Ligand code: HEM
């Protein structure tokens with residue numbers, strides 16, 4: 001298995017016996033839940049990452065994103081240039097979406113009606129953001 | 137070697153550019169600037185606290201204001217200075233270290249920054265409300281933080297603000313993980329990454345798996361306050377200790393989130409300034425992973441005095457963390473050993489870090505022993521310990537990193553003279569401010585008190601501590617003067633002013649939009665060093681590496 | 682190296698004396714266990730601090746670059762054997778500290794089978810209520826009216842600590858002991874004081890506006906005097 005996934009597996013390998021030992025020693029519920037949830041969450045990472053990689057055995061962009069190509073073998077090659085890549089241009093949607101979250105959050109403090117403009121702005125941002133991605 | 141032309145996207149230009157940019161370098165600078173603003177704000181709150189505590193009696197602020205001060209000082213430093221500072225440095229330097237043109241999800245990256253800022257503004261906006269900001273400590277223990285005892289809107293603003301920036305932290309962490317796992321340049325295997333990147337990997341994992349516990353705690357607290365539930369209200373069948381479990385399951389990893397990246401920075405700087413490779417690369421990686429894994433199982437060492445947790449279990453796991461930390465210390469010494477160390481400002485701050493963090497780490501082992509914790513818990517001893525770790529550790533390493541990397545980010549060197557002055561003032565000030573606090577704690581001065589009777593004999597140490605705090609303020613002022621002057625008039629840095637090892641030194645200062653026009657071959661953890669050495673061997677004009 | 686041993690050990694001695702002297706000797710059985718543990722921790726910690734700090738300082742002083750010397754130093758990348766050694770050393774130290782901790786933990790958490798008195802401590806915003814179980818005596822008070830309770834010396838006294846509203850913490854600085862007062866829970870702490878005197882108590886967990894003023898006093902007196910006091914109080918309370 002590759003180095004990246006091993007990281008998560010190692011954390012699970014520590015947390016699982018820690019959870020068991022914790023329960024045996026203290027019979028304390030909330031801590032046992034949290035440690036077990038950690039093991040489950042880490043396992044979910046590993047499983048979903050593995051599943052994703054099997055669907056795309058070729059080092060395509062998605063698999064590359066998860067770091068599944070065998071980088072060690074490539075390390076023999078000498079000076080390499082980056083593949084040309086188009087990076088996204090400036091976008092106002094992320095900042096606007098944060099503003100939407102801010103206003104919606106005020107709704108949780110001052111009463112629900114603040115949430116209405118917040119959610120409206122949120123929907124606008126999502127639509128705007130997605131169409132911007134589509135266009136590129 | 138062919139250079140690559142990238143299509144540089146249109147930019148909006150002017151101030152608007154900063155609002156719309158999705159370039160990881162710009163966002164990194166936004167993170168760093170906003171973190172420094174909150175460092176100064178929270179630091180000013182601390183100065184007011186220290187002024188109040190300088191003598192017995194209430195002179196400057198009333199009790200309620202003092203409670204707001206320490207709450208927002210802790211909150212600001214942990215959530216709006218520390219964490220964003222870490223994410224900002226990672227934002228700027230992770231892609232550069234792995235030879236990538238940007239992060240994996242640039243727009244998400246921008247969103248995470250603005251969300252962090254939104255959360256910070258919301259929490260601090262509490263000061264503008266009629267009842268003031270939150271006043272229950274950065275830990276917000278229930279039931280004190282419930283609606284019966286903290287009725288003001290400042291408390292709700294705090295909850296939502298911290299929750300927003302917590303969510304932003306998770307987004308940033310996932311983005312960083314995806315970047316490191318998926319965008320490394322050919323040849324950059326995991327075990328050739330910089331130690332800084334390794335620390336960011338583990339930090340991101342800690343954020344991704346610990347912040348959700350905070351979100352849950354805050355959501356339940358919000359429900360208790362606003363929906364009438366009683367998760368933490370004993371009257372309604374809830375349990376205050378449950379809140380503490382959730383909070384510290386996040387809170388302990390959080391303190392490692394605030395130190396691991398700074399370990400990483402120090403581990404970048406010491407080898408470069410000793411002109412040697414790091415001693416025990418795999419040892420560093422192993423120790424970092426071990427600290428990361430352990431840090432999930434030590435949370436209740438903050439809860440020994442509740443009498444509701446298993447003392448031996450948490451004592452054992454907490455003390456175990458000293459082992460990987462010890463490995464790091466000796467590997468740092470091993471890195472310097474046999475080198476030729478140049479004491480420019482970044483290295484000076486690393487030296488300060490080594491001594492101060494050693495002090496904080498050692499008092500930490502005391503606190504991991506329940507009988508000793510029963511004695512010093514919630515006293516100034518803990519305040520001393522946490523500032524040796526977070527100020528002497530994280531802040532010193534942060535300044536080391538800033539002196540090391542600002543030339544890369546701006547293209548101009550910071551002044552060495554002012555840098556050294558900054559260092560000396562900070563070192564003296566920090567020890568004057570925080571060392572006497574050990575004794576205050578041992579003598580029984582509790583934390584979070586605005587006043588103490590003259591008869592308790594705390595006055596002398598407190599006066600020294602306050603003087604130290606103002607020296608710290610002076611030191612930070614020197615830093616900002618240095619920054620303003622040098623960014624305008626500092627000497628040009630060139631690509632590689634320090635004789636660096638990692639890929640950020642293979643590009644211009646500041647780097648172009650796509651970061652690299654060409655990459656050196658990556659055959660070890662020190663590609664820039666390797667190339668420099670090869671050039672030197674190939675032609676005599678190359679000079680010494 | 683050897684000529685450094687003396688200055689280093691002198692420094693260690695200074696730090697150790699400093700580190701352990703600053704904790705006053707506690708006048709109680711449990712407190713003295715803490716004193717002892719703190720002393721051992723302080724000695725070991727001072728040695729670690731001094732040795733590590735000396736190594737750091739030594740490597741910095743000895744290997745600082747000379748202005749004229751531009752050659753690259755030897756590029757060694759590590760030494761697994763050395764690393765294993767400094768993996769082992771802290772492990773051993775930590776195991777020792779942990780075992781010592783366990784021993785003293787037993788002392789400070791041990792419950793006397795038959796305490797002289799059981800005192801129910803109830804913390805509230807902002808004050809304390811102390812009830813002597815089975816004696817019908819209650820002492821309470823808050824800021825500007827610090828409650829003063831009396832306990833016997835040379836006898837174990839049990840405190841059963843709880844809170845009414847928010848969390849507080851029962852803290853006796855001179856006795857080096859503290860335990861949280863949590864609404865809906867009870868914590869028990871046993872103390873055996875052996876020197877008569879007045880010991881100030883405080884609230885250690887932030888509990889709101891008057892947290893800093895939530896003080897109380899524990900007056901330790903000889904057992905006979907204690908009994909007399911208790912009887913007197915009983916009558917006072919009964920007449921009232
Ligand atoms: C600028 C220099 C600083 C000074 C003078 C200072 C001073 C203080 C003081 C006096 C307290 C205790 C307040 C009390 O308990 O009444 C405190 C608490 C605290 N400080 Fe600092 N501090 C500084 C920097 C920092 C930094 C850099 C961090 C973290 C990165 C930090 C994190 C905290 C935290 C988490 C608390 C606990 C807050 C609470 O009790 O809720 N401080 N500081």
Ligand SMILES: [Cu+2]
Pocket residue numbers: 387388391434435437438
């Ligand atoms: Cu912790």
Ligand SMILES: [Cu+2]
Pocket residue numbers: 848849850884885886887888889891892893895
């Ligand atoms: Cu209190």
